[in-house]
Amino acid sequence: MDDNTVTILGARGSMSVSGAEYLRYGGATTCVLVRLSGKSALLDAGTGLMNPPPDLLDAPSLPLLLTHAHADHLLGLPLCPYVMRRGARLEVYAARRGGLDAEAQIRRFLSPPLWPVGPDALPADIRFHDLPAELYLDADGRAASREAGGIRVASMAGAHPGGVSLLRLEGGGKSVVFMTDCTLTAALRPAALDFARDCSLLLCDGQYSDEEWPECAGFGHNSWRDAAKFARECRARQARIVHHDPFHTDAMLDAAAAEIEALCPGCAFAREGEAISL
Numbered sequence: 001m002d003d004n005t006v007t008i009l010g011a012r013g014s015m016s017v018s019g020a021e022y023l024r025y026g027g028a029t030t031c032v033l034v035r036l037s038g039k040s041a042l043l044d045a046g047t048g049l050m051n052p053p054p055d056l057l058d059a060p061s062l063p064l065l066l067t068h069a070h071a072d073h074l075l076g077l078p079l080c081p082y083v084m085r086r087g088a089r090l091e092v093y094a095a096r097r098g099g100l101d102a103e104a105q106i107r108r109f110l111s112p113p114l115w116p117v118g119p120d121a122l123p124a125d126i127r128f129h130d131l132p133a134e135l136y137l138d139a140d141g142r143a144a145s146r147e148a149g150g151i152r153v154a155s156m157a158g159a160h161p162g163g164v165s166l167l168r169l170e171g172g173g174k175s176v177v178f179m180t181d182c183t184l185t186a187a188l189r190p191a192a193l194d195f196a197r198d199c200s201l202l203l204c205d206g207q208y209s210d211e212e213w214p215e216c217a218g219f220g221h222n223s224w225r226d227a228a229k230f231a232r233e234c235r236a237r238q239a240r241i242v243h244h245d246p247f248h249t250d251a252m253l254d255a256a257a258a259e260i261e262a263l264c265p266g267c268a269f270a271r272e273g274e275a276i277s278l
Contacts, residue, residue, distance in 0.1 A: 004174045004278040006201055007033040010048020011270040013181075013207050013221070013243030014072055021249040026272020029072040030180055030243060032203065036171030036278075039139050039151050041065060043167060043178050048272065049076030057082055063141030065131065065153065066094040067180055068164045069105040078110055078117060083124040090124055091141040093131040095155070095165050103128035131155055131165055156195050158182030160220035166195060174200040174278040177236070180243050181205055183220055184230055196234040200278040203270065204230060206241035209256065224256060228263035238278075240270035 010016075010028030017027040029046030033053065040056065042049065042064045056062070062082065067073065082088055094102035103119075106128065110118050119126045129143065135153040138144035146152075151171040158164040160181045167178040177199040184192055196202055206227030208216045213223045222230075224241050231239035241260065244253065253269045260267050 003035065003038050004172050004200075005035045006176055006203075006276045006278065007035075007053065008048075008240070008242075008270045008272055008274045008276070009033055009051060010046045010076070011240075011242050011244055011272050012046075012072075012246060013205070015246040016047045016072070016075070017246045021251065024250040024271060025244055025253050025269060028272055029075060031076055032178065034151075034169050034176050036151050036169060036174055036176070039137065039171060041137060041141070041151055041153075041169060043067070044073045044180070045075075045077040045080070046073050047076045049080045052080070052082060057085060057088075059088070061089040061091060061140040061142070063091045063093065063137050065167055066092065066102070066165075067158075067167065067178065068160065068162060069094065069097055069109065070162070070181070071109070073181075074106070074109050077106070078115060078122070083122045083126065086123040088124040089140075090126045091129065092126060093129045093135065093153075095131045095157075095163065097163050101128065101130060154195070156191065158192075159185050159188050164220070166192065168195060168199065176200060176278070177202045177204075177234075179204045181220055182222070183217075184222055184226060189230075193230070193234050196230075196236065198235050198237075200237050201276060202231050202234065202236035202239040203242050204239065205243045206269075207243045207245045212245075224260060224269075225263060228260045228267045231267050232264040237266075238276065239264060239267040240274075240276070241267065242270045244269065
């Protein structure tokens with residue numbers, strides 16, 4: 001496999017869906033696997049995390065970077081095959097939200113009466129860390145020095161109810177920017193453009209059509225047209241729009257695909273299972 005690839009394990013937002021009308025773009029919620037220079041990192045833990053590539057299950061340790069702790073970005077964690085494997089270690093990184101660190105956020109989610117099994121009962125060793133503005137990950141997903149030559153992770157705050165972290169991962173001369181669940185407001189846009197500038201791949205939230213936008217402007221997402229324009233402005237070499245609305249069928253996304261391509265050549269709606277070479 002190419003050392004520098006991004007695999008879309010889940011591209012749906014807000015709620016997972018199923019049915020014949022969701023086969024091409026998929027119904028699993030947000031989860032992305034990034035491989036840079038032979039090192040792997042998982043971004044978010046939506047239901048896409050329940051179907052990782054088989055070789056990933058053999059990794060002794062994996063890092064999981066969480067943009068935020070809303071349920072659609074965590075639902076895959078308690079039943080992920082990797083955390084069901086004794087001897088595996090998951091290094092979880094998340095920014096503090098509502099006065100809670102990464103561990104407290106996950107424990108609140110995985111607790112009765114919402115869920116009967118807490119992280120301590122899972123076979124894997126799950127370790128929790130704050131997500132700083134800059135982090136270097138070694139081959140085992142643990143914080144390392146710059147000199148160790150691991151994946152560089154930069155983060156900045158986005159605009160979403162309750163907060164969200166925008167992520168930029170760099171390694172092997174490639175860069176991946178993950179901007180899910182963030183409204184690209186006029187105030188945020190200049191800094192976001194600098195953050196994403198000239199990236200190898202941009203994954204940008206574009207949940208709504210322009211027609212839906214007036215009703216949804218305060219929900220913490222983007223229109224797909226604005227996501228495509230942002231991809232063009234930041235000069236992303238490739239771009240995928242993520243966090244598809246659960247009511248947007250394959251036919252609806254297909255109908256908008258040409259519009260997105262016209263706004264930003266090479267930009268497309270992300271498809272579950274798609275492996276993108278950088």
